[in-house]
Amino acid sequence: MGDEPLNTLLMRLVDLERRLYWYQRLLLLLGLGLLLTLTIAARSVPVSTELLRARRLEIVDEAGKTGVVAYVTPQGGRLEVLSAGGRPGFSAGTVQGAAEPVGLWEQTLQTLERQGRTLEQQRRMLDDLNRQLQRLSQGR
Structure with missing residues (x-):
């Protein structure tokens, strides 16, 4: 049991x-x-796509700010690299009617500062020349 x-x-x-x-x-x-x-x-x-088509391609960072832009104009393709502020720092593209089919444009802050310094130096030289001309005309 x-x-x-x-x-x-x-x-x-x-x-x-x-x-x-x-x-x-x-x-x-x-x-x-x-x-x-x-x-x-x-x-x-498929591991990779053989062809990617888009009218405009923007490469952005983690925050969503655009860094590089590629697009097509009526004259041809264009590539722009943007600064941290979103302004074009470097551009390359085709130029209609030019001897060479590619044009490069570079407009960085350093270039702008350099141009500003050059203009300031030229302004000072013109001011000096103006003062010298006034002295010469007063001396006669």
Whole structure:
């Protein structure tokens, strides 16, 4: 009489072990099937696109600010590199009617500062020449 609950527990334990064995095998088969499916899908997806078409291409940073722009004008293609402030720092493109088909435009802050210094030097020279002319005309 005392062995009956023990036998019941033993039978339930054997049944649970058998179910666990089948669930483990089923899980293994499902995992292998998923792995096989992913392997086949990865081989069928093209690695790269052979052709990308767009009217305008903008390359942006993590914050979404545009750094490089490529687009087409009626004269031909154009490429612009923008400064941190969003102003064109370098541009290249085609020039209609030019001897050479490509034109380069560079307008950086350093170029602007250099031009400003040159203009300031020329203004000072003209002021000096003006003063010298006034002295010469007063001396006569």
